[in-house]
């Protein structure tokens with residue numbers, strides 16, 4: 001079988017890799033100059049670093065298996081995380097139940113309620129009811145208005161903007177349920193996974209194996225159109241107008257980009273693609289000559305601040321791995337038309353610098369060695385109520401055309417683990433459908 005895969009993020013790469021292992025002929029087209037998609041990396045002090053902070057949880061078993069399969073299991077380290085919370089001009093520890101017991105922004109009774117909420121969601125297996133209620137309504141009704149106002153509200157608003165009150169409780173259930181599995185022992189400390197040398201290590205190895213196994217990888221090769229004869233996909237057209245024929249096409253792209261290049265998909269499927277809006281991400285990475293705070297992941301509860309979270313990577317993976325540089329991510333999820341998408345590094349720094357001083361008054365720009373700015377218009381789908389009804393299938397209405405996109409990950413939040421899992425599943429479907437077609441043709 002001759003298969004074209006469009007999109008070289010981890011989902012598309014996994015499908016291409018599995019099809020190659022199955023002995024199929026694969027061509028992979030990626031619009032950007034490198035593979036990896038949102039897991040792209042750059043060099044800091046001689047070591048690769050993700051443009052957008054990445055770690056994994058112990059529940060991410062598919063990526064753990066893949067890393068082991070590719071031979072890097074011993075480079076995958078599980079490290080205690082230090083989560084903090086900035087509000088009312090102070091940094092609070094926010095990792096363990098003990099931290100919650102001393103969490104100043106909530107009165108004592110609400111701290112207990114917030115803790116019980118975590119336990120309740122952790123134990124709960126049946127989440128069907130959570131499809132029909134928003135996080136806001138569920139928390140206000142079952143926990144307390146103040147817990148929503150001081151904790152979950154700011155987090156949801158930071159991630160989903162104006163849509164913060166439309167996000168289904170199913171999203172929060174899966175986040176808490178899965179994240180709790182990364183906690184250990186009586187103190188419930190959290191351990192997060194990181195691949196030493198960056199997640200690019202496994203991505204590069206997959207790329208190396210694909211090239212060695214005969215996958216035709218085309219970089220800087222955006223697909224302009226997926227074509228079909230009648231109701232059957234038959235290839236793609238590239239930016240230079242050239243045509244590539246295929247027995248099957250797998251699109252591993254953000255859903256809305258897929259819709260722009262797909263053949264007619266019919267009203268039902270198209271409306272499912274339109275149903276989900278996306279948030280973009282604007283992420284600045286700065287290297288400092290010293291540490292900014294003792295926290296790895298600092299949630300910003302104060303919504304007057306111009307960012308959602310600060311991630312000090314070197315409080316997770318030490319600065320000795322980056323030639324002594326301390327690495328700070330300044331992160332935001334924003335609507336795709338937000339003004340930050342139009343600002344350059346210096347303009348954004350002028351906004352961020354005074355806010356950083358509010359957190360650490362000793363901070364000055366003199367600590368900064370280098371800055372990088374990364375922007376991704378398709379970073380996080382916004383999943384609303386009763387999404388099982390709207391989730392598009394991997395098999396599209398056009399025969400031989402498959403979609404794997406982050407809006408199909410549900411009820412879990414998107415992440416490398418689920419894109420890889422989807423990549424595996426779609427590769428299996430392509431092979432199954434082909435086998436059926438061949439046997440039908442013989443019959």
Ligand SMILES: Cc1cc2nc3c(=O)[nH]c(=O)nc-3n(C[C@H](O)[C@H](O)[C@H](O)COP(=O)(O)OP(=O)(O)OC[C@H]3O[C@@H](n4cnc5c(N)ncnc54)[C@H](O)[C@@H]3O)c2cc1C
Nearest residue numbers: 007009010011031037038052054055222223379415416419
């Ligand atoms: C800020 C941020 C933090 C994150 N943190 C974590 C984390 O801690 N842990 C974790 O596991 N995950 C994290 N993620 C999520 C993770 O990066 C994604 O879930 C995963 O990388 C998605 O992979 P994908 O292949 O599905 O999509 P993408 O990575 O979006 O890949 C799609 C690819 O398609 C290409 N493309 C688009 N249009 C075309 C076209 N017409 N022709 C050819 N190619 C095209 C794109 O260039 C891209 O390479 C984070 C994401 C962000 C934005």
